[in-house]
Amino acid sequence: MNTAINSNKPDINFICPAMNEGLGIVGFLQALDKQLSPLAKQYTFTVIVIDDGSTDNTAQQVQSYSPDCFALTLCQLTRNFGKEAAIQAGLMHYPAAASIILDTDLQHPLHLIPEMLQHWQAGVLVVEAVKVSRGKEPFWYAWASKVFYKAMQVTGGLALEGQSDYKLLDAKVVQALLDLPERIRFFRGLVQWSGFKSEVLPFEVAARHAGESSWGWLHLLRYSIRNLTAFTSLPLYIITLVGTLMLLFSGLLGVHTLYQWAMGFAVTGFTTVILLLLFIGSMLLVSLGIIGLYVARIYEETKARPLYLVASEWHSKPAVNKTKAG
Ligand code: UDP
Ligand code: MG
Numbered sequence: 530m531n532t533a534i535n536s537n538k539p540d541i542n543f544i545c546p547a548m549n550e551g552l553g554i555v556g557f558l559q560a561l562d563k564q565l566s567p568l569a570k571q572y573t574f575t576v577i578v579i580d581d582g583s584t585d586n587t588a589q590q591v592q593s594y595s596p597d598c599f600a601l602t603l604c605q606l607t608r609n610f611g612k613e614a615a616i617q618a619g620l621m622h623y624p625a626a627a628s629i630i631l632d633t634d635l636q637h638p639l640h641l642i643p644e645m646l647q648h649w650q651a652g653v654l655v656v657e658a659v660k661v662s663r664g665k666e667p668f669w670y671a672w673a674s675k676v677f678y679k680a681m682q683v684t685g686g687l688a689l690e691g692q693s694d695y696k697l698l699d700a701k702v703v704q705a706l707l708d709l710p711e712r713i714r715f716f717r718g719l720v721q722w723s724g725f726k727s728e729v730l731p732f733e734v735a736a737r738h739a740g741e742s743s744w745g746w747l748h749l750l751r752y753s754i755r756n757l758t759a760f761t762s763l764p765l766y767i768i769t770l771v772g773t774l775m776l777l778f779s780g781l782l783g784v785h786t787l788y789q790w791a792m793g794f795a796v797t798g799f800t801t802v803i804l805l806l807l808f809i810g811s812m813l814l815v816s817l818g819i820i821g822l823y824v825a826r827i828y829e830e831t832k833a834r835p836l837y838l839v840a841s842e843w844h845s846k847p848a849v850n851k852t853k854a855g
Contacts, residue, residue, distance in 0.1 A: 538570075538571060538572050538573045539571075539572055539573070539626040539627065540572070540573040540574075540575065540625045540626050541572045541573070541574050541575070541625060541626065541627050541628075541629065541646070542574075542575050542576075542577055542619070542623050542624075542625035542627075542628045542629070543561070543574065543575070543576045543577065543599075543628075543629050543631050544577055544579065544616060544619030544620060544623070544628055544629070544630045544631070545557075545576060545577065545578045545579065545619075545630075545631050545632070545633045546579045546581055546612045546615035546616055546619070546630075546632070546633070547578050547579065547580055547581065547583065547587050547591075547615075547633040548580075548581040548582060548583050548587075548609060548612075548615075548743055549583045549584060549585045549587060549740060549743065550583070550585075550587050550633045550634060550739070550740055551583065551585035551586040551587045551589075551590050551740075552585075552739035552740045553633070553634060553635065553737075553738050553739025553740055554578070554587055554590050554591060554633055555590050555593070555594055556635070556738060556739065557633045557634070557635055557738075558576070558591070558594045558596065558601070559594075560635060560639055561576060561599070561631075561639060562596055562597050562598055562599070564639040564640065564642055565598045565599055565642070566597060566598045567643075568598075568642070568643060568646065569598035569599075572646065573600075574598060574599035574600070575599060575600045575601075575602060575623065575625065576596065576599045576600070576601050576602070577602045577603075577604060577619050577622075577623050578591050578601070578602070578603050578604070578633065579604050579606065579615040579616075579618050579619050580603060580604065580605040580606065581606055581609050581610060581611070581612065581614070581615040582606055582607070582608040582609030582610065588603060588605055588843075591603045591843075592843060592845075594845075595845065596845060600844065600845060601844070601845035602623070602842065602843065602844050602845070603842070603843040603844075604618060604619070604622065604623075604839060604841075604842050605839070605840045605841045605842070605843075606618060606837050606838060606839060606840060607837075607838040607839070607840040608838075610836065610837040610838075612694070613714050613715065613716055613836075614836040614837040615837070616630055616694065616716050617714060617716075617836050617837065618836070618837045618839065620698075620703050620706065620707060621707060622839070624700065624703070625700065626699070626700055627646075627649050627697055627698065627699050627700065628697070628698050628700075628703055629642065629645065629695075629696070629697045629698075630694050630695060630696050630698070630716070631695060632694070632695065634737045634738060634739070634740060635735060635737070635738040636734055636735055636736075636737055637658065637693065637695040637732075638658075638732050638733075638735065641658055641695075641730050641732060644656075644730055645658075645697040645730065646697070648697075648728045649697055649699065653726065653727065653728045654698070654699040654701060654702050654725045654726060654727070655696060655697070655698055655699070655702055655720060655723075655725045655726070655727035655728070656696065656697040656727065656728045656729075656730060657692065657693075657695075657696045657720070657727050657728070657729050657730070658693055658695035658696065658729075658730050658731075658732050659691045659692060659693065659729050659730065659731055659732070660691045660692075660693055660731075660732060660733075660734050661691065661731045661732065661733060662733050662734060665736050666742075669746065670744075670746075670749070673746070673749060673750075673753070675690075677753045677756075677757075678690040680753075680757060681718070681756070681757065681760065681761075683763075684757065684760075684761040684763040684764070685718070685757070685760035685761040685763075687718055687721050687722065687760060688721070689717055689718065689721065692717045692721070693717070694716055694717060695732075696720060698720070699725075701725075702720070702723060702725050705723055705725075706719055706720070706723065711759070711830065712829070712830055712833065712834075712836060713755060713759055713826065713829060713830065714759075714836070715755070715756040715759055715760070718756060718759070718760055722760075754822060755826075758822050758823055758826050759826070762823070764819050764822075765819065765820070765823065768815075768816040768819055768820075771812065771816075772812075772816070775809070775812065
């Protein structure tokens, strides 16, 4: 049975990363208040908005809100560190019996919360909301996500299609994730990797109720490469295999060419030479690039810089949680 820290009601945290959500964040908090009000007798709720370097009035909007059935905390990072870092900051600084990771744009439906909590009370340690439809998004975005998830599945053995960051995690799972020494994190992948028994709740992605998604295609490409290299070294094996096949092929071609020459047929074909050179040259560069991506990861990990820095913290009610260094 899960236990509470400060009262006999279990304490539940909502970790809500927000970047430039000034237009819609008050609407989000209102909707959450409404959703949580029937549950407030059973649980102690704290909503933690992690302001990930917003340049709009997100922070002022959060501070202007007086919640009814939860304590509200605003944790401002010094600049934009990315959603993964914001989630990490929330989990690390604010312990609770269970934590629910929730976007602030209302694309994660709040009506799943009671069911999530029921499963948790029944002893399930991870409750995952999984997208059955991806909602309105550009064609290229949907296509790129498909390619990425397929690559993750084939190379890393992780079935992430439809997965979102909208999850309830028991304190035990949060601790297991925080204990991992790696710094560059892919939250969804790590939760699945951890292998705790989970319950799945399907949902339809609603349209953003305000503002716009901050994921450009370059951002997405960088994110995909980072996550792929974090979970699999298969590309390194692939280039080794391609290199070996090319070695076999060049052996055969060499024998054939020498035989032709010995028989008095000097091989002509300037074009073939040029094509072979171009092919080998590009293969070498691509292979070097792939190795380079892994070296870059090692470099980033060994620098061991903090994932984020906290600029300030604000609480709507007297704070009960303690902050430690990021
Ligand atoms: N977000 C963040 N830092 C970022 C980008 C996004 O904290 O660098 C937050 C954003 O405010 C939102 C959530 O992460 O609450 C999901 O972002 P978004 O809606 O842009 O992504 P999508 O729904 O398209 O995956
Ligand atoms: Mg969104």
